[in-house]
Amino acid sequence: MKKNWPVLLLGAVLLIGLVLPLVTGAAPGGFYVEVLLGGLMSGVLYSLVAIGFALIFKASGVFNFAQGSMVLFAALAVARMAEAMPLWLAIVLGTVIMIALAWVIERLVLRPLVNQEGVALLMATLGVTYFLDGFGQTLWGSDIYKIDLGIAKEPVMVLDKVFKGGILVNKEDFVAAFVAALLVAGLVLFFQKTATGRALRAVADDHQAAQSIGIPLNRIWMIVWSVAGFVALVAGVIWGSQLGVQFSLSQVALKALPVVILGGFTSIAGAIFGGLIIGVGEKMAEVFLGPVLVKAFDLAGGGLENWFAYVLALLFLLVRPEGLFGERNIDRV
Amino acid sequence: MAGESNTRAGRIGDVILAVEGVSLAFGGVKALNAISFDVREHEVRAIIGPNGAGKSSMLNVINGVYHPQEGTIRYLGREYHDMDPHQVAVSGIARTFQNLALFKGMSVLDNIMSGRNLKMHSNILLQALRIGPALREEIEHREVVEGIIDFLEIQAYRKSQVGQLPYGLQKRVDLARALAMEPRILLLDEPMAGMNLEEKQDMCRFILDANDHFGTTIVLIEHDMSVVMDISDRVVVLDYGRKIGDGTPDEVRANQAVIDAYLGVTH
């Protein structure tokens, strides 16, 4: 990275904000680590959704606003089906459903719009979001449902020798992180080692060039959307087991947007780092910065989580629009 | 047409624009290599050269769209290391683009009126109410634009959407918009590309008329040699980013380096 003073400044401010609570003693060590871990874990969840974004954008230049709705749809499908069959079967069927759904979206919505500019495609995926939200709830119902992965829900106390009182960690969070790591490893292997993966990367680079060497664009896009659908399923199952499957899932997934801005729209590594940064950042802001602001400005409660990610993304957009790992050719004015 | 150049030669004035030692590179590719030439007021200066010679890049540098790494540009007695597009427009340089940079969502009339933007000063409140100065401005500038429309013979198309016109007419609208700025220097990037003989003759006539009646200095990039030889006063020849010829059409035509470049002789 070239010497870019605004970026370094932003990074420095963030780093200072990160260690400040520890240094000033505002938070005892154990609590700080808990919050940090909590942030990391929610960051993993964001990353899971963001990976789906990045995949589709990488291969087709389309920003799939509907990724969040796909996550909700998948979670609803699995949750409801699991009421009538073993969980593993529900997940398998769910995968099939998601792949079918991804195909339909690609075929019916994106194919006809291929020649229009990015804004039209963005709006189209917005339309798909609305449609999917309504459709999913019509099909599967709109109550809150549970996905039971069979992992104990009570937090476990660890490291009580290192930190006074120990720190509470959730087993589920570790499972989530593990699954995310597996997914990423699988995707990386797929992209780097298989012929299809290579073709995908070629298409991401230059549609026309890829077409001219005989890569079937439509088939590649189908594959990408199917993989994105599968990623949505994984995200949906993990989120759903953690937070319960409900409509707000689709909105929370909106937060994955700032994640891809931080990470770079086309980078899977970026989706992960971006997710972790956003997750940690927002938790820290909520827990440590929030009370400070509430006291200073006599606010009615915290709630920084609602906007911290977006404002951070905005700042990044102003100093480093391509994100941490993205490519430099964005629509800069 | 050749005979006219003698009578027109008397109108040519002093140097109005000069580029000196301008170099432009994109990454490792050098688009322009220490180019120097000047342009005299009221003349028709052609820039020619094989494809990829850097002609459009040269215009982009003058316009301020690209910023050269080296060299200076002298315009109206002042020196610049790079130009700012707005400043360039304000000080009287207009241009047309090779790929037609028309505003596809607007009509022909609106496109040309947008060329008058620099001269319209009423504030936003007056425009909102469309009274007084704002209303007068719209009508006055409409009159000027209608003059240009008459000049370029596109009256029948003034209310049409620009995107629906045939290519030749779009090129005329591009020229009209540039003329609407009442520029001192008009940079034309391949104004006759893709035209048939009749359209080319019309375009030549318009360019020469603009030069004659409005005194506009013309700098044009053109591939059609007969056009260049007929209408230009002086010619600059570029090849691979370097200047290989500079003089009257006859001088340039006889220049061996130029002939070699066009015939593809390696050097």
Place this chain on the structure above:
Amino acid sequence: MLYRENGQFKSTYASDQQMLPILQDRIFMAGLLLFAFVAVPMLASDYLFLSLLIPFLILALAAIGLNLLVGYCGQISIGHAAFMSVGAYAAYNLALRVPQLNFLVVLVLAGLIAAAVGILFGIPSLRIKGLYLAVATLAAQFFTDWLFARVKWFTNYSSSGSVSTAPIEMFGWKIDTPAEKYLFVLGVLVGLTLVARNLVRSHIGRAWMAMRDMDVAAEVIGIRPVYAKLTAFAVSSFYVGVAGALWGFIYLGAWEPLAFNLTLSLNLLFMIIIGGMGSLLGSYFGAAFIVALPILLDQVPNLLGVSMSTATASHLASMIFGGLIVFFLIVEPHGLARLWAVGKEKLRLWPFPH
């Protein structure tokens, strides 16, 4: 053959440039205004005013505002309800703390405050565009959501976070019946539509459209991108701010911070997509559509004799919205306004087929 320009020659530029150059259009518009101002108040029911006409008028105003930014200037914003909330809270605080002010003055000031905030959030558009700008505008949305919910001063330290307003009184006229509310909003809307039409036809409007169509060329002919974009944000936010104030004071009467949430922003965007981007008429069509659709969806099952829970109805509404957005984008990206224009063209030739 009723609708043609035959014989209507213009001998001055002023008459050629007027808003409605065709006589039949002028007659139609006069009739429409007469109908709207005189007939409707006499004929419509309170229900019609409160649930259909008033929200339609206010949302049309907001849609015009968003259209100026997105449709005419090409800058995307998916958080525009943020500026509605700025206008609403600004109007509330002005009316509360400076009660002597005439309400029209309050409206204008609220609009100006919204315009200032709009300029602030428009600054990113100077460096980024398209999709990235969209996400930046989301920051505006969520930040203002938070600001008005948490900073107690804005809600006058209300314990619930909600605010309520008294009926408007100006020049001795107390606006408390639905018909009066309708007339007031209609007046404001007609006035501001006229202004929008003027702006779009003058050099600032052309500068906006030039930025939308090709910003590099626009710069080369001397248009300043900063000025064009920021004025677009300012004017757009002014309109949307006034709409927000009207929405709060006249339509809602009382509201909580989430009244201006993302859903409203997205609805505004859908209005201009379906109605037609870059068209003032399209803003009206889009607003009418978005207001009418849920009501239709409520009534149709009853008419068909089928019962549907409100939850299902709202899900169905989502599906139809989403489906229509996609449909319009594929089939007619220029929205209902284009269909209307095509219809008018056919009307010029009617009854001849070509």
